[in-house]
Amino acid sequence: MEPRLGRTAGILIALIVPLALAAVVGVALTWPTGPAQTVRELTDSGVTFHSARVTGTELESCEGSVEDRQPDGTVPDEVECLRVEATVSGGEHAGQQVEVWATAGVGARELPAGTRITVERYPAADGEPEIWAWQDFDRALPLAALALAFGLVTVLVAGMRGARALLGLVFAFAIIGAYMLPGLVAGTNPLVVTLAGSIVIMIVVLYVAHGLSLRTSTALLGTMIGLAVTTALGVVGANAARLSGVASEDAFQLSLLLGENGASALRGLFLCGVVLAGLGVLNDVTITQASAVWELRAADPDADRRTLFSRAMRIGRDHIASTVYTIVFAYMGASLPILLLVQLYGLPLRITLTGGFFAEEIVRTLVGSIGLVLAIPLTTAIAALVATTATPSRHRVAAGLHQH
Numbered sequence: 001m002e003p004r005l006g007r008t009a010g011i012l013i014a015l016i017v018p019l020a021l022a023a024v025v026g027v028a029l030t031w032p033t034g035p036a037q038t039v040r041e042l043t044d045s046g047v048t049f050h051s052a053r054v055t056g057t058e059l060e061s062c063e064g065s066v067e068d069r070q071p072d073g074t075v076p077d078e079v080e081c082l083r084v085e086a087t088v089s090g091g092e093h094a095g096q097q098v099e100v101w102a103t104a105g106v107g108a109r110e111l112p113a114g115t116r117i118t119v120e121r122y123p124a125a126d127g128e129p130e131i132w133a134w135q136d137f138d139r140a141l142p143l144a145a146l147a148l149a150f151g152l153v154t155v156l157v158a159g160m161r162g163a164r165a166l167l168g169l170v171f172a173f174a175i176i177g178a179y180m181l182p183g184l185v186a187g188t189n190p191l192v193v194t195l196a197g198s199i200v201i202m203i204v205v206l207y208v209a210h211g212l213s214l215r216t217s218t219a220l221l222g223t224m225i226g227l228a229v230t231t232a233l234g235v236v237g238a239n240a241a242r243l244s245g246v247a248s249e250d251a252f253q254l255s256l257l258l259g260e261n262g263a264s265a266l267r268g269l270f271l272c273g274v275v276l277a278g279l280g281v282l283n284d285v286t287i288t289q290a291s292a293v294w295e296l297r298a299a300d301p302d303a304d305r306r307t308l309f310s311r312a313m314r315i316g317r318d319h320i321a322s323t324v325y326t327i328v329f330a331y332m333g334a335s336l337p338i339l340l341l342v343q344l345y346g347l348p349l350r351i352t353l354t355g356g357f358f359a360e361e362i363v364r365t366l367v368g369s370i371g372l373v374l375a376i377p378l379t380t381a382i383a384a385l386v387a388t389t390a391t392p393s394r395h396r397v398a399a400g401l402h403q404h
Contacts, residue, residue, distance in 0.1 A: 008389040012217045019224055020203055026196030027175075030189070032182035046123045050093060051138050052086035054115040057108045059083075062101075082108060084134065086117060093121065098132040116141065161209060168205035175201050176276070184269055191231065194275045198227055202283060215290050218386050222286040222379025227275065230282070230371030234274035237363040243270060270360060278368035281323055285372060286379045289316055293383035308384040316376040324369050331361050 062081035082102040088094055100119055102111065111117075116138035122131040154162040175197050183193040202223050210216040237243075293312045297303065303311070332339070338358075 008386055009214060012214065012221065012386070015221055016217060016224070019199060023196045023199035023203070026192050027179060027200055030183055030192055030196065031179060032186050032188070048091075048121045048123075049135060050091055050119055050121060051089040052098065052117050052119050053089055054084055054086050054111050054113055054117060055097075056085040056113065057082055057102075057111050058085075059108065079104075082106060082111070084111060084117070086119065088119070089116075100132050100134040102134050165205075165209040168208040171204050171208070172201045180272060184272060190269075190271045191235070194272045195227065195231055198275050198279055199224060202227070202279070205283065206287065210287060214386050215294050215383070216287070218383045219283075219286040219290040219379060221382055222290070222375055223282050225378050226278070226282040226286065226371045226375030229374055230278045230367055231271070231275055233367040233370055234271050234363075237274075237367050238270060241359050241363055243360055243363060270364075274364050274367050277327075277364055278371050281327065281368065281372055282375055285316070285319055285323060285376050288319060289376055289379045290383045292316075293380060293387050297387045305384045305388050308387065309380055312380045312384065313377060316380055320373055320376055323372060327365055327368055327372070331365050335361055 059080050060083055061078050063078060084100050084102050086098055086100065088096045088098060098119060118135040118138045120133045120135045122133065124130045151166055154166060156162075158165065180193055180197045183197075184190060202220060206216050206220050206223070210219070289312060292315045293308055296308055296311050300307075335358075
């Protein structure tokens with residue numbers, strides 16, 4: 001290894017290794033212990049969920065409820081209800097015939113014989129018999145088929161690198177499910193959970209997908225800087241906008257279920273959401289910018305750092321423009337039902353945009369976008385510095401050969 005290349009690798013190691021060790025230690029010290037807190041433990045209801053197959057349906061008249069409220073606010077005296085007959089598919093109740101009432105909006109055409117559904121079983125209590133209730137359609141098979149198709153397409157197009165990326169994705173889900181979410185529920189400091197978990201995820205994902213190299217290390221360093229900026233801005237934005245995390249009925253219900261840790265957990269959940277929403281985009285832009293610099297250097301070995309930075313930033317500016325659109329439209333797509341409700345209610349635009357739900361989405365979008373925009377020039381500058389050291393120019397190579 002050349003002396004200059006060795007110094008460059010040493011500097012990257014000196015910057016990345018302490019951050020990586022701090023993240024691993026943070027995860028180890030804050031790893032949630034003891035049994036996971038669940039709704040079943042809170043309610044001790046003994047409710048179980050079972051797969052079933054529809055054997056028949058029948059429309060009947062039922063008394064109207066709040067779920068059947070009309071647009072003018074009235075509740076009809078009678079509505080049509082769909083009674084579903086089904087056979088439990090597995091478990092200790094396999095083969096049992098049950099009757100459940102489908103939720104409003106589900107029609108008989110959507111439930112032909114053989115349709116797989118999920119039902120809830122409430123055990124007998126206080127002299128009352130057991131109760132079976134509709135839960136939802138059983139979507140395991142189509143979702144598994146889509147996931148398999150996604151995996152096959154990724155591997156066929158991207159080869160082994162795509163397969164390694166899928167392995168990294170599995171690891172990321174494992175860290176989120178086993179560490180970050182339980183840590184938030186337990187009331188662990190959300191900043192520690194977010195940063196430690198995200199850094200560990202990015203280290204594994206980047207090196208598994210792209211290999212151990214100076215290029216990948218440069219992208220990782222840029223991603224870490226972007227994560228730090230995003231987290232800091234998320235804290236500032238949440239405090240300045242007084243966001244509590246309780247901006248929807250689901251969030252309020254979650255706060256009640258979490259008990260005394262509910263409020264802090266939801267604030268932490270919002271912060272984790274800000275960082276995780278930007279994590280994949282940061283990974284995308286940093287690895288793209290690092291690769292662009294290396295390819296530009298290979299195409300023109302005599303280009304100096306300033307020239308490499310300028311050329312790569314022309315690519316980076318296009319990437320910024322397209323990625324910002326991606327972030328905004330992704331959030332708009334996820335919020336489309338709320339946007340339609342706002343349109344129907346006709347609320348003033350200022351009141352709408354500054355309300356809790358939209359304020360959270362606006363802060364999340366802007367914070368992620370700022371972190372993204374700043375990460376691109378920082379990563380490009382680091383990559384230009386490392387690439388010019390790692391790959392000498394033709395003149396330096398010729399001079400070395402002449403000396404020999």
